[in-house]
Amino acid sequence: MPPTESDEVGPGGVGGRPSSESTDTEPESPTPKDSGDDAVPKGEGVSTEKGDAAAAPLPRGEAPGIRFEKVIKRFGHNVVLRELDFTVGPGERVTLIGPSGSGKTTILRLLMTLEKLDEGLIWIGDETLWHMERGGKRVPANQKHLHEMRKQVGMVFQQFNLFPNMNVLRNLTEGPVRVLGLSRDEAVERAKGLLDLVGLGDKIDSHPSQLSGGQQQRVAIARALAMQPRVLLLDEVTSALDPELVVGVQDLLRDIARQSDLTLLCVTHEMTFAKDISDRVLMFDGGQIVEEGPPDQIFGEPSEQRTRDFLQAVLAS
């Protein structure tokens, strides 16, 4: 309920950033740090699924920004994220790099609600993902709130995670029919459009087991897009693929990035891919951001020793 928000809940009022717009009626979405406060807030937290024509396969318009505020995530005694702060602007493409165990994947999993948040706040657009407002107070989100918030987010997994008991078409229509309430015909229409987009129009009746890894990942990408998310999370999507299949999937994602204005968070070890898909690169180590900047800067002339070491190790492999 963005219009009824009290000042203390608005993202501008809580974060470390000075807010010049806290009195505005229109709530502001987080904007990228490097673009400063002059960027016009255009993000809307609530997406209107019904407004999108089934024929247009790629989501366009009103992507929300994302902001982490002092986010802490622990697994037992192991603190994976320690008071992490960062912002992703609406429609921005950000790649997270860093050694394994540095917390990159945990960030995506928190955004997809696959892990529970321990402390801090995560904003998607002008609403908190893990908290909701009740009687002017911020309380832990219930299932309904999570369900609503998740509608904006899609995720592609390293292991594809297609449903093996359904054919490709059903994998793509299950969500739109059961969650978005599309009619069967609309969902099929949308699925066909997306399969054409990912170059697998002829595999509509196949089962996942009959597809190669690369094809399965393309279907998984199509499945995520069929839900018309505003934020797309890519979790090492080419790591499980045979080397010769990697490029095809990367090219597809590049095209999707170019043709849509999704907010994109990408965890990858493919530095070339990271370079040309992202607006900004965040280098993580020990649950915190070590360094951030445009890809040219991070890959070209990193200022931190840890970034240099990491890139050297990755490129050597």
Added chain:
Amino acid sequence: MDWDWQYSGDILPDLLDGLRYTVIATLAGYVIALVLGLVWTLLRRTPSRVFNQAIRWITEFIRSTPLIPQLYFVFFVLPAWGITIGSLTAGIITLGIHYSTYTAEVYRAGIADVPKGQWEACTALNLPRSRVWLDVILPQAIRRVIPTLGNYLIAMFKDSPMLLAINVAELLFSAYQVGSKSLQFLEPITMVGLLFVVVSVISSILVRRLERRYATN
């Protein structure tokens, strides 16, 4: 003691009649076991800890007590509380409930076997709880446990003679009756064994065929 072929031919219709009850009791009990087992499994996954533990101990109790006392309980004790049921029905219900505690464990293992990534994909697609179970988890879990569930059908079939304890006119009961009339037990009891083998072999062929049809890739 020589085998009397004439006698064997005479008693065959009686035995087949008994076999009919054996098969009916087994199949009907099996349906109960399949459905109720799934119910146990799902009830054990509800958020309430107290409730889960209660279900756990109830099923544990049923599984750890022998079938015959359970049959006696349903057939002889329940009427004292005003619940009177026929012997065949009592047998079917008891057999079904008893084995449901086994199939519950089978389902549980099958569900645990579904990869974590499937649950996560469901969350990522925002599927409602009912759809997660009906469309994604159960179809995969059940497919995995079809061979084990099939074996329980055969196990139930072999346990069905215990129903004679509450006078169900099943196969062994019929054999006992014709035997005690003529005081010739060799033929009827041997034929009971043979009939059990025949039905068991046929069932395992069917189960294996089912298994192959639903084999996970």
